[in-house]
Amino acid sequence: MKVTAKEMATALLTRHEGRRKYVYTCPAGKLTIGVGRNLEDTGLRDTEIDFMLANDIDAAEMALQRLFGLHVVLFWTTHQQAALLDMYVQLGYYRFRSFKKMIAAISRGDWNLAAQEALDSKWARQDNPTRAAVIANMLKMTE
Numbered sequence: 001m002k003v004t005a006k007e008m009a010t011a012l013l014t015r016h017e018g019r020r021k022y023v024y025t026c027p028a029g030k031l032t033i034g035v036g037r038n039l040e041d042t043g044l045r046d047t048e049i050d051f052m053l054a055n056d057i058d059a060a061e062m063a064l065q066r067l068f069g070l071h072v073v074l075f076w077t078t079h080q081q082a083a084l085l086d087m088y089v090q091l092g093y094y095r096f097r098s099f100k101k102m103i104a105a106i107s108r109g110d111w112n113l114a115a116q117e118a119l120d121s122k123w124a125r126q127d128n129p130t131r132a133a134v135i136a137n138m139l140k141m142t143e
Contacts, residue, residue, distance in 0.1 A: 053089075060088035067097075068107065080111065083138035086131075091123070099123075106139075115139040 017036030026032040031039045044052075064084055065073050073081065084106075088096045097103070102117035115136035118124060124132035 056089045057085055060085050063093065063096075064088060067103070072107075077141055077143060079138040079141035083135045087118070087135055095123070111139050111142070 013035050019035050020033060023031050023033050023039065026036070026038070030041065033039055061073075061081075064081075076084075087099075099117065099121065102114050102121075105111070105114035105117055118139065119132055119136050121132075124136075
């Protein structure tokens with residue numbers, strides 16, 4: 001089977017550039033990621049941004065299902081799910097899990113208290129108060 005030029009280039013670039021999942025500074029002093037992707041000059045294409053966001057949302061959805069139980073998450077409103085997905089993607093596992101009172105309120109189905117607990121946080125006061133207010137309102141939406 002003949003190797004294509006793209007397959008050969010993929011192997012060459014991977015060998016020469018390496019494969020890194022975290023940002024690093026290349027020898028030319030540019031922020032780089034993956035297999036030599038110069039983030040400063042090339043950046044990301046819209047399709048790549050959309051792909052990464054979809055992966056992040058999928059990972060957040062699975063994490064919320066593990067945390068609360070799939071049978072529970074399925075009964076949340078679309079607004080509640082979207083609000084928690086937004087929070088989880090932004091905060092990540094450890095920061096999201098630090099919202100113990102909010103998580104406990106959600107587990108009891110007390111969405112008003114969950115919204116209040118989200119607002120009573122450093123995240124809501126310092127990170128983005130407008131975003132936190134939107135999320136809190138969405139948590140209270142029962143339809």
